[in-house]
Amino acid sequence: MKRTLAHFRLAILGAALVAGLAAGARPAHAATAYYASAQDVYARSKPGSYAMGRLYTNERMDIQYIDSNGWAYGYMYGSVSRCVWAQYSAGGTTNFWTHGTAVSDKCRTTNKYLETSEFSTGEIWTNAAGNDGVMITLPRATETWDNWLWNGGAWGAARYRGTSPAGSVWKIRYTTRDGAGVMARPCYRDAAGALSCVSDWYFIQRSSF
Numbered sequence: 001m002k003r004t005l006a007h008f009r010l011a012i013l014g015a016a017l018v019a020g021l022a023a024g025a026r027p028a029h030a031a032t033a034y035y036a037s038a039q040d041v042y043a044r045s046k047p048g049s050y051a052m053g054r055l056y057t058n059e060r061m062d063i064q065y066i067d068s069n070g071w072a073y074g075y076m077y078g079s080v081s082r083c084v085w086a087q088y089s090a091g092g093t094t095n096f097w098t099h100g101t102a103v104s105d106k107c108r109t110t111n112k113y114l115e116t117s118e119f120s121t122g123e124i125w126t127n128a129a130g131n132d133g134v135m136i137t138l139p140r141a142t143e144t145w146d147n148w149l150w151n152g153g154a155w156g157a158a159r160y161r162g163t164s165p166a167g168s169v170w171k172i173r174y175t176t177r178d179g180a181g182v183m184a185r186p187c188y189r190d191a192a193g194a195l196s197c198v199s200d201w202y203f204i205q206r207s208s209f
Helices: 002-025
Strands: 031-036 040-044 051-056 060-066 071-076 082-087 096-103 120-124 134-137 142-145 156-158 162-164 169-176 181-189 195-197 202-205
Touching: 031 071, 051 082, 060 096, 142 156, 169 202
Parallel strands: none
Antiparallel strands: 031 060, 031 096, 040 051, 040 082, 060 071, 071 082, 120 169, 134 169, 142 162, 142 202, 169 181, 181 195, 181 202
């Protein structure tokens, strides 16, 4: 009786191991396809850090991971087309919707934060606190875009903003990895002459200054 019971237990263990190996052999589907529900969502190098473009309503992001502060990591499509971070939710508002469709991971699963060298030449401008850019007055006109061609091309991905004239003021932050673009935000003077900058980050031509 003891031999029969032991044999039965071994058979169960063997079946479980085979099932486990078979399950492990199947492709991993950790990511889920999501779509932007907000008008636009910034792509960032890591939570709350450098902007790298934006995703528009109903454009897709395959999200692999969401942290406890509502930041999502995964592959963003549209004009971004790379692995980045985005604000999944904040203040009770969610920026994405999904059908729950599982997809294969396209991004690395360790070292999720992008190194500066992955998106910049290393030319970075900072204020005294080190958390914002510096003001410049453009000596020549520049083209302006919402997104940059990160996969090559040294050009904006979509010309949504047109041309900014010589003499316009921008707050510049970093030069793109190809050396041709700069992440920046436009600034304006009010009737009293006080200078303020818009909240949106764009991309302008590095050659403009």
